[in-house]
Amino acid sequence: MENDKPLILIHSQMKYLSSTSPEGVNIMLTPQFYTTKRESLPVQYAYQAKRIAPSLFEGLLEDTQDYKYFVQKEENDWLFIAYDTEKIKSFLTSKGLPLANISKMYFAEQSSALFKAPVLLGDNDALVNIDGTMTVIPQMVLQADEKPIKINKSFTPKKGLALEGRSKSLISNTETYTLAAILVLFSVIYFVEGSRYGGDDAEQEAEMRLLLENYPSLESNYKRESIASKYKMIDKKERKKRDVIKTLSHMIFKGSTLTSLTLNDKTFQAQFACADVSTSNKVKDLAKKEKFNISPISKSNDLKIGGTL
Amino acid sequence: MIQELKAYKNEIIVALALLLLLIALVYKQGKVSSVNSVGSGANSSLQELKEVIALKKVWGDKKITKKVEKLQKIVTPSKVKWSLKGKKLTATFKNLSSQEFNRIMIKIMNLAVELQKLDVSKTETSYQVELKCKW
Numbered sequence: 544m545e546n547d548k549p550l551i552l553i554h555s556q557m558k559y560l561s562s563t564s565p566e567g568v569n570i571m572l573t574p575q576f577y578t579t580k581r582e583s584l585p586v587q588y589a590y591q592a593k594r595i596a597p598s599l600f601e602g603l604l605e606d607t608q609d610y611k612y613f614v615q616k617e618e619n620d621w622l623f624i625a626y627d628t629e630k631i632k633s634f635l636t637s638k639g640l641p642l643a644n645i646s647k648m649y650f651a652e653q654s655s656a657l658f659k660a661p662v663l664l665g666d667n668d669a670l671v672n673i674d675g676t677m678t679v680i681p682q683m684v685l686q687a688d689e690k691p692i693k694i695n696k697s698f699t700p701k702k703g704l705a706l707e708g709r710s711k712s713l714i715s716n717t718e719t720y721t722l723a724a725i726l727v728l729f730s731v732i733y734f735v736e737g738s739r740y741g742g743d744d745a746e747q748e749a750e751m752r753l754l755l756e757n758y759p760s761l762e763s764n765y766k767r768e769s770i771a772s773k774y775k776m777i778d779k780k781e782r783k784k785r786d787v788i789k790t791l792s793h794m795i796f797k798g799s800t801l802t803s804l805t806l807n808d809k810t811f812q813a814q815f816a817c818a819d820v821s822t823s824n825k826v827k828d829l830a831k832k833e834k835f836n837i838s839p840i841s842k843s844n845d846l847k848i849g850g851t852l
Numbered sequence: 853m854i855q856e857l858k859a860y861k862n863e864i865i866v867a868l869a870l871l872l873l874l875i876a877l878v879y880k881q882g883k884v885s886s887v888n889s890v891g892s893g894a895n896s897s898l899q900e901l902k903e904v905i906a907l908k909k910v911w912g913d914k915k916i917t918k919k920v921e922k923l924q925k926i927v928t929p930s931k932v933k934w935s936l937k938g939k940k941l942t943a944t945f946k947n948l949s950s951q952e953f954n955r956i957m958i959k960i961m962n963l964a965v966e967l968q969k970l971d972v973s974k975t976e977t978s979y980q981v982e983l984k985c986k987w
Contacts, residue, residue, distance in 0.1 A: 735876050
């Protein structure tokens with residue numbers, strides 16, 4: 544748990560740290576490293592507040608530095624904190640605190656309610672809560688009866704920041720989580736697709752089993768092939784015969800009469816009586832389309848149409 | 853050691869996600885190829901079986917004899933010469949009006965029998981049909 548780690552108060556007069564907890568530490572910054580503002584704003588969410596944070600600090604911060612902003616909803620107000628990550632990082636490094644060893648970074652402002660007594664910062668300064676705002680003051684102005692306290696893990700606020708660049712990572716946290724989310728999403732898609740393929744296979748097998756139960760005579764492959772070849776041949780021939788009869792029936796219309804039809808397993812021949820030349824030509828055209836053999840009957844408009852099956 | 857690993861937390865997260873993706877990809881490809889090899893075999897066998905069943909239902913219909921017999925009743929018995937031996941039929945229909953001829957032809961076309969011979973001839977206003985078929 545991040546909140547169980549030792550909490551170190553970071554202030555400008557702190558001594559060089561020769562060793563830190565191998566499990567990592569949390570740090571709490573004093574106001575020496577940030578600028579704070581409390582505003583009552585009609586915004587509901589932190590991301591909305593964060594968006595307007597830079598405008599609130601206009602004129603208060605040095606233009607030369609690249610500030611980041613932290614926002615937190617308090618009872619009535621929004622707490623805005625502007626901080627310079629690079630400045631903090633270089634200070635921490637100079638004090639022997641490796642960035643990789645820092646789990647979370649907090650601001651003293653977040654736990655202001657817990658600072659009921661001053662916390663001494665080195666030999667000269669003290670961190671005190673003045674009207675709800677954390678302030679660094681000289682120790683000499685402290686009242687004699689004020690007994691200083693030391694901060695401990697219980698001062699650790701709930702919401703903390705990961706110090707960007709604390710690791711040797713080449714990719715930022717945002718990039719990491721975005722990339723990981725995309726990769727996981729694709730993984731889920733592939734898993735789902737894969738399981739669907741498996742499902743299809745099982746469905747086919749079940750359908751096959753059911754059909755074979757209903758038609759046990761088709762269980763043998765050899766028998767199935769033999770039945771299939773027998774019926775396929777019959778089906779092909781008989782369909783062809785019926786198609787020919789159907790086509791010839793379309794050649795019967797006003798002026799064209801079927802006078803005879805002979806059809807057997809191999810050939811067919813039909814004779815049409817046509818009332819005039821144009822009817823005869825129309826029947827001829829229809830027969831040509833079907834690639835039937837056409838032979839006109841002499842001294843009449845009648846036609847003989849035949850073919851093989 | 854733990855601290856060292858923590859320093860590369862982001863890379864480790866991405867690597868694990870990438871590994872998961874690779875596993876998912878291998879899983880899917882495995883399923884696809886198994887469907888394509890064994891599965892496609894099963895699929896084509898299923899299609900083949902369905903086709904055989906459909907063909908058998910049409911051309912191996914056990915009720916076809918009864919259906920063929922109905923052909924005889926389409927026209928008055930005087931117009932029919934009927935000879936049914938086992939699964940072979942020889943029938944002659946004479947003096948058919950156009951309507952009767954049409955009815956007979958439609959029925960023949962829809963019967964799942966093997967047409968061995970079909971002769972149609974027209975004299976003046978009537979038709980004659982000679983049919984030889986088996987099943």
